[in-house]
Amino acid sequence: MKVLPLKGYKSLGALRAFNVLMLGLKMLPTYMGEDYKEFLDRISQLPDDDQMKMIKEAALFVELGKDEIEAILSFCADKNGAPYEAANLKNLGPKEITEMVVAVCFEISKMKINFITENEKKKSETSQ
C-alpha cells in the first residue's frame, strides 16, 4: 500500500484522526489502566509489525467520523493514481479501508510531533 507524502492541510486532519484512534484504543478495557503518555511511548518502542497490529486494533474498534476517515484515506491513491476522496471511495469495503487506515496511520506514527522536543524530554528524564 503506497502512502502519499503527508503534506498539506489535510495532513493535520489525518494526524488528528490518528490521535483519535490512539486515544480510543487506550480507552479499551485492555489498556485503560495505562497512562496515555506511557501508552504512546510503549507503542512507539514496539517493532513495526507490532505497532501495525496496535493501529489495526484501533482501526477495528474505534469509531472515526466521515471527515476523519476521508482525511486519512486522502493519503492513499487508487489504481489510477488519484488520491481517495468522496467520489472514489464509496465502493471500498471495510477490509480495504482498514488496510489503508493502518498504512497511513503507521506513517503518521513515525512523525515526531510532541509538545516538548526530544532534548527537553531527555533533560526532564535526567533531572528526575
Added chain:
Amino acid sequence: MAIFRLYDCDIGVKYNGVDYAFDHVNEVTIEDPERNRLTRGANAKDNLGLAYKDGLKDPKRITVPVMNMSAAIKAVFEQAFKTQARLDFYCIARSDGSSKWGKNCVLSNNPQQLTLDETSESLAVSIEFETFELVENHKS
C-alpha cells in the same frame, strides 16, 4: 417503468477497477445514431417497402456534465482520454436497481470546463463517452 429519473440515479464511471461516483450531475444526454429505415423503388408499387439499418458504424454518444470534479479525478480522465482507455459508464436507479450501462467506452473529448461565467454551468466539467455497447436493464 422504462424511465430513469435523474433524482433517483447514481451516476459514475468504472475505470481500471475503480468506481468514480459523481455526486453532482445535472443531466445525462444520450445520442444513438442506429436507425431502422425503409426504402422502396421509386415506382412506389409496394407500400411495405424494404427495411434496412443505418448508423451502425457510428457509436452511441453519452454526454455528462459533472459538477465539482476534483483536479485529481479530472487528471485521471485526462489520462484515460490520452491513452484511449476503456471505461464503463453507469446510471443506476436507487429505487429498484434498474441500470443503464455504456460499456467499453472511450472518452471522445478531453474532459474540461466548457463555460466560465456566473452561472452554475461554470462548475461543470463535460465528459463525453462513445460506445457501441449501451445496455439497459429494467427491474420493475
